Amino acid sequence: MLKHIRRELIFNQTQLYIFAGYMIIFWIWVDWQDISFRFSLLFLSFVLPLFCAASIQAREERFKAWTLNCSLPTNRKTLILARLVTSWLLIFAALVFGLLFSALFQENPAFLSQFLELKSLLIFLLLSSLFLAFLLPFVIRFGLSGVIIGLVALQILGVITLLLTSMSGNKENILRSFIHSVINAVKFLLNHDPTPAYLLLLLVSAAAINAFNLKFSQFLFLRRDF
């Protein structure tokens, strides 16, 4: 497995430099704008998986390098396992990098200590597992163009719902209610007192999601012709 991770890192080295740049900008922005902890947690748990799933896959698609990867002495299942493991490595590396960065430069240590609590780390793990479990299979099945079309479709959907709600006159906009429910869910998770059972539940559910992600992605990858 080590050689796989090394392969993924070498093949995507240019991408990693760009990503490190983003992380620095993000942490400066968080500190400068004094962004709420909850929002940055949610934002990170979406952006990091998106990077791992989409941009690494995008490079592979652009250079048709999957033929190279699939012709190596390995099998498709291992390739997907390697992709998942590398993704998690990158996610945690980005997190540690961010926390180190904020520890060194940030004014309000409270933000940092909040992050370091076990509960918030586990919540972060759960949320990013959820996003990754959606993005990785989606990208494998539909590829880069799928991701672009997907993002565009989301925006159009947003616009339509706004139009519908403004036309239909009722105050409560579906989109806003949707976002509220997400924020309430995260609020609920964050305020829940960190009983061992709760923490264990978080960990177990994150693991389950990842297991599903692995199996489903492998299933999809095996079906593809290169």
Added chain:
Amino acid sequence: MKIIISNASQKPIYFQIAEQIKNQIISGELKEGESLPSIRKLAQELQISVITTKRAYEELEKEGFIDTVGGKGCFVAMQNKELLREKKMKMVEDKLSNAVAEAKLLGVRLEELKEMLTLLYKEDE
């Protein structure tokens, strides 16, 4: 008109073309005044270079077998009978001399050769 080119033979292709057309003119297969395909048409049909067919036609023109009439193309030239007979005899003579050389090589005596010749000649009648 029949043209069969061998890529393996030592003789250059333009020579093979010129020779085959010459033989068909002498043997009467190609009649006097009959039109020949243009240089480019022949090259396209035989899938060879235009320069090769041009060279072949120049050979034939030099030896008086064909004329090129500007704009209208090439035609089998008016062979004066005398010259034609002479060329026919020359062709037969070459073939015979090969046969004689071969016979000498294999130790066939003159009488046997003559006998064979008359037999072969009578066969087709």
Added chain:
Amino acid sequence: MEYTVEIENLRKEFKGFTLKDVSLRIPKGYIMGLIGPNGAGKTTIIKLIMNLIRKNSGRILVFGKDHIRYEAEIKSRIGFVYDVPPFYEDLKLKSTASAIAPFYPEWNQQLFLKLMDEFELPLDKKLKKLSHGMKMKFSLCLALSHHADLILMDEPTSGLDPVFRQELLERLSHIMLDEEKTVLFSTHITSDLERIADYITLINNGKILFSKALNDVLENWVVIKAEKDLLEKKDIPGIMGYQKTEYGIEILTSDVKKARTLLPSDSITEKASLEDIMYFTNKGDNNA
């Protein structure tokens, strides 16, 4: 006779094309050329062996083992050259090589560096700066640097000049000195094959027409060039195809001995090149 690759009624369906129950055996220690028109299924067969695409049915054994169950082990003994080199263009050659080297237990770094030097490939240059020919050479370097027992090449020489092609063929024959090695390579440049291949497989729209020893083909297949109406008068034994032209007819036959007895004196018989064979079996005025 031992076979490195055994394919039994392999079937693969695409939207516009189907590989129809192909069976093929590639003998160990020999070079097999795979020829056929564009889209005949050459790349499909090679990709099926490498499990890059999924077969609908059929069985493939490589080194005597099932090519899916022992996928990793088999692939570690295969040198694969792609028709379109699939490398990350913004990476230096040496980083691409160092990324894949650990996957091959028999990887030999000195051999790799020697080959790179011989093929005049700059280790520190990015792939996008290389011409198509040099990319193919790099692909070859990687395939030859881990003592592969089976070398699978999909049009390795396309875009390469005759000088390099000859060097490649010399290197291949050098590799073949050790009888353990086997080569399957598909190409459109049949003259390369005529110099080096031991066996030839001709495939045409998804079906294998024949898979024979090369000199069987080159000795017995001839092109007869004769007068136009020769075909009507006589029935040529072993006829595989013919082409009528304005000034004669060209007939491909796979049985020179029988055919020669029937031929008129002024006809010419010439050895059929692989190109002729492909042309007449595919394009000729008929498909006898």
Added chain:
Amino acid sequence: MALEINKLRKEYSDFILKDISLKLPSGYIMGLIGPNGSGKTTLIKLILNMTQRKSGEIKIFGMDNLIHEIEIKSRIGFVHEEPHYYSYLKVKEIRSLFSRFYVNWNDDLFYSLCGEFNLPLDRRISALSRGTKMKLSLALALSHNADFLLMDEPTTGLDPVFRRELLRKFTEIIQNENKTVLFSTHITSDLERTADYITYIQKGEILFSCTKDHLFETWGLVKGENEILDHESKKLFEGIRKGPYGFKALTSDKEKLRRAFSGKNILIEKPSLDDIMVLLSRGEINA
């Protein structure tokens, strides 16, 4: 005169096209051969003014290719070595893109060519194989009855059957005497039959440019034992390769050579273009 190049020069960091001159009369097919990286693509790009030249002059149809660039380009059918198209476009969509640029674009010709080359009109270009993409660029280049076909390795990745058909099409085109074809290729068997002129370029210089017949009548492939080669006789050769059982050498004047080696048993054969290339670029020249 379809094409006239004099003293064309182009400098790259690692390669120089050294003052080459070349003439191609209209109505003929010229093959351009040479090892990888010898300047074939550079030359073709210079003719199309796709790269800047350092010095020299190029005349096409008698007109300078800078002054009359637009008119010349509308009469040239160009095929690029690596067909790059907007890959998400469908084959039939690329037609509408192209047809606007060419005054005498002919749709029926394009569709008939697509039929002949059996190009899938509704498939996306990204899904086409390399060979099929090349066939598409050929169909596009041949559909506006260009007077000058300029092609960079059009036969790469194409099977022998199609290659023969393509060459047959070239001979069809030059039935009209003011149409001309210049194409580079690595598959020299394409040229052995139908090419009229052959130009050989190596390391940015033109070693010879003559009719194919002249080439095969004057150049010879010489084989013999190594002993008969001495310092003096080596001078007669363009390139020599010594093997364990004898040498193989190339001469550009086989009559002179036959006289020089009369009495010694040597074999002089017709060289194939591959032999010429290998011996010219890899053989040790009579240094």
